[in-house]
Amino acid sequence: xxxxxxxxxxxxxxxxxxxxxxxxxxxxxxxxxxxxxxxxxxxxxxxxxxxxxxxxxxxxxxxxxxxxxxxxxxxxxxxxxxxxxxxxxxxxxxxxxxxxxxxxxxxxxxxxxxxxxxxxxxxxxxxxxxxxxxxxxxxxxxxxxxxxxxxxxxxxxxxxxxxxxxxxxxxxxxxxxxxxxxxxxxxxxxxxxxxxxxxxxxxxxxxxxxxxxxxxxxxxxxxxxxxxxxxxxxxxxxxxxxxxxxxxxxxxxxxxxxxxxxxxxxxxxxxxxxxxxxxxxxxxxxxxxxxxxxxxxxxxxxxxxxxxxxxxxxxxxxxxxxxxxxxxxxxxxxxxxxxxxxxxxxxxxxxxxxxxxxxxxxxxxxxxxxxxxxxxxxxxxxxxxxxxxxxxxxxxxxxxxxxxxxxxxxxxxxxxxxxxxxxxxxxxx
Amino acid sequence: xxxxxxxxxxxxxxxxxxxxxxxxxxxxxxxxxxxxxxxxxxxxxxxxxxxxxxxxxxxxxxxxxxxxxxxxxxxxxxxxxxxxxxxxxxxxxxxxxxxxxxxxxxxxxxxxxxxxxxxxxxxxxxxxxxxxxxxxxxxxxxxxxxxxxxxxxxx
Numbered sequence: 001x002x003x004x005x006x007x008x009x010x011x012x013x014x015x016x017x018x019x020x021x022x023x024x025x026x027x028x029x030x031x032x033x034x035x036x037x038x039x040x041x042x043x044x045x046x047x048x049x050x051x052x053x054x055x056x057x058x059x060x061x062x063x064x065x066x067x068x069x070x071x072x073x074x075x076x077x078x079x080x081x082x083x084x085x086x087x088x089x090x091x092x093x094x095x096x097x098x099x100x101x102x103x104x105x106x107x108x109x110x111x112x113x114x115x116x117x118x119x120x121x122x123x124x125x126x127x128x129x130x131x132x133x134x135x136x137x138x139x140x141x142x143x144x145x146x147x148x149x150x151x152x153x154x155x156x157x158x159x160x161x162x163x164x165x166x167x168x169x170x171x172x173x174x175x176x177x178x179x180x181x182x183x184x185x186x187x188x189x190x191x192x193x194x195x196x197x198x199x200x201x202x203x204x205x206x207x208x209x210x211x212x213x214x215x216x217x218x219x220x221x222x223x224x225x226x227x228x229x230x231x232x233x234x235x236x237x238x239x240x241x242x243x244x245x246x247x248x249x250x251x252x253x254x255x256x257x258x259x260x261x262x263x264x265x266x267x268x269x270x271x272x273x274x275x276x277x278x279x280x281x282x283x284x285x286x287x288x289x290x291x292x293x294x295x296x297x298x299x300x301x302x303x304x305x306x307x308x309x310x311x312x313x314x315x316x317x318x319x320x321x322x323x324x325x326x327x328x329x330x331x332x333x334x335x336x337x338x339x340x341x342x343x344x345x346x347x348x349x350x351x352x353x354x355x356x357x358x359x360x361x362x363x364x365x366x367x368x369x370x371x372x373x374x375x376x377x378x379x380x381x382x383x384x385x386x387x388x389x390x391x392x393x394x395x396x397x398x399x400x401x402x403x404x405x406x407x408x409x410x411x412x413x414x415x416x417x418x419x420x421x422x423x424x425x426x427x428x429x
Numbered sequence: 430x431x432x433x434x435x436x437x438x439x440x441x442x443x444x445x446x447x448x449x450x451x452x453x454x455x456x457x458x459x460x461x462x463x464x465x466x467x468x469x470x471x472x473x474x475x476x477x478x479x480x481x482x483x484x485x486x487x488x489x490x491x492x493x494x495x496x497x498x499x500x501x502x503x504x505x506x507x508x509x510x511x512x513x514x515x516x517x518x519x520x521x522x523x524x525x526x527x528x529x530x531x532x533x534x535x536x537x538x539x540x541x542x543x544x545x546x547x548x549x550x551x552x553x554x555x556x557x558x559x560x561x562x563x564x565x566x567x568x569x570x571x572x573x574x575x576x577x578x579x580x581x582x583x584x
Contacts, residue, residue: 121493
């Protein structure tokens with residue numbers, strides 16, 4: 001039976017990675033096969049904390065998607081982006097820096113895909129006005145989104161999975177990942193100056209065109225903006241204090257979503273607009289497939305092998321995890337990768353009896369998977385989204401164009417994360 | 430009534446007509462679209478006004494119409510100015526199958542014309558006899574006829 005389960009799992013994984021069929025169909029098909037094989041029943045799939053669907057992850061995503069749907073209606077993203085372009089007085093590099101910083105911060109607080117969906121149109125508008133090529137700006141933004149999302153528990157789906165599996169708090173992510181993400185962003189901005197240098201053509205006449213844009217027109221309902229802002233402050237306070245308040249981040253997000261919906265007076269189709277049902281179903285299918293591996297004991301056996309191999313060489317394990325995760329996340333979507341590897345890392349960390357050296361493996365996994373997503377056009381969902389937007393607006397970005405820049409950025413950011421892990425968790429621990 | 434009875438004279442533009450001139454013709458005639466002919470003067474396709482707007486307005490503004498409000502009059506003029514550097518060929522959709530052309534023969538009935546317009550979502554149909562365009566029937570002229578209680582719809 002174990003062999004059959006592995007074959008089904010690997011088969012579904014190959015279908016997800018190669019996109020021969022839609023990834024949701026592949027994940028659901030894999031989950032259904034596990035049920036037919038008799039490995040998974042309702043108890044295993046829905047109610048077990050070890051093997052079942054991680055409802056904290058699902059409902060955290062649902063809550064954040066509803067929050068984003070409401071925020072989108074306020075026009076705040078467009079307002080901030082145009083305001084930033086005007087503050088930069090039309091200097092292309094300054095425009096890029098401000099947009100990149102806005103994207104990174106928004107990605108840390110919301111999700112990457114929505115952030116780039118909201119920031120890309122206004123970027124195209126600003127680039128049109130400045131008469132500069134938009135592709136470098138879009139590339140810089142999507143890469144900043146993947147870097148910025150690394151900083152928080154809610155910033156990137158792999159982090160949500162890791163947090164739930166490892167019982168890590170919002171503040172744990174903030175304290176352990178945000179410092180290196182700030183450094184990464186500073187270096188990334190320097191990289192943008194070099195990588196996209198040919199895009200920074202300054203035309204004084206065009207600056208006037210940017211200065212004529214009216215950002216105030218972006219906010220149609222100031223009351224909604226104010227109410228949403230207040231609720232969001234409460235949501236982030238809830239995230240920061242969720243450990244002390246003994247309330248899961250998923251409940252904070254759901255409560256925030258509920259309050260936002262109540263104060264927004266929006267119709268269901270509006271406040272559910274950004275809820276990506278295919279993504280949620282994909283997660284459910286993945287959790288059931290991985291749960292089947294746990295149920296038949298494969299993860300435990302693999303965990304024993306890995307634990308024996310690692311012994312107490314945690315820095316070596318962190319290094320392998322960091323670089324291996326970055327490499328694999330560049331090739332396949334980082335969500336299924338992290339969903340599969342997380343139980344293994346859990347076993348590995350458990351042998352360390354709570355030692356910081358062992359717990360740092362979670363940060364190695366998060367950094368590798370999140371930053372590795374920048375390597376290729378298919379490394380992260382946000383990359384695929386930005387390439388689609390660019391193509392529809394007459395600015396195609398080929399796989400290799402993306403990868404040419406993405407590899408440099410992914411390699412540099414992972415390289416920076418490596419000594420960070422060593423210095424913080426091993427050299428002086 | 431038959432298509433030839435409702436057909437009105439209509440200019441045909443070709444694929445190399447300046448896009449700005451074509452749009453100008455459409456505006457001056459208050460027309461919902463233009464017939465585009467090929468080298469032999471046969472109908473190639475219909476260029477609906479909505480396609481001209483689709484071409485004028487970047488996709489990112491169509492998706493996020495809020496952004497349109499940020500544009501000044503000067504910026505709007507600049508968007509329209511794009512037409513001066515293009516031809517009709519740049520604006521028309523990909524060549525279609527013959528079945529997808531909004532073309533009827535002179536004997537077509539009002540309901541037949543309506544069916545063709547509805548199927549290919551065209552604001553007008555070209556009426557062709559002996560391989561030549563005899564004129565066009567616009568959606569407003571057709572509706573005017575169809576909704577007239579005294580008219581006969583099928584003959």
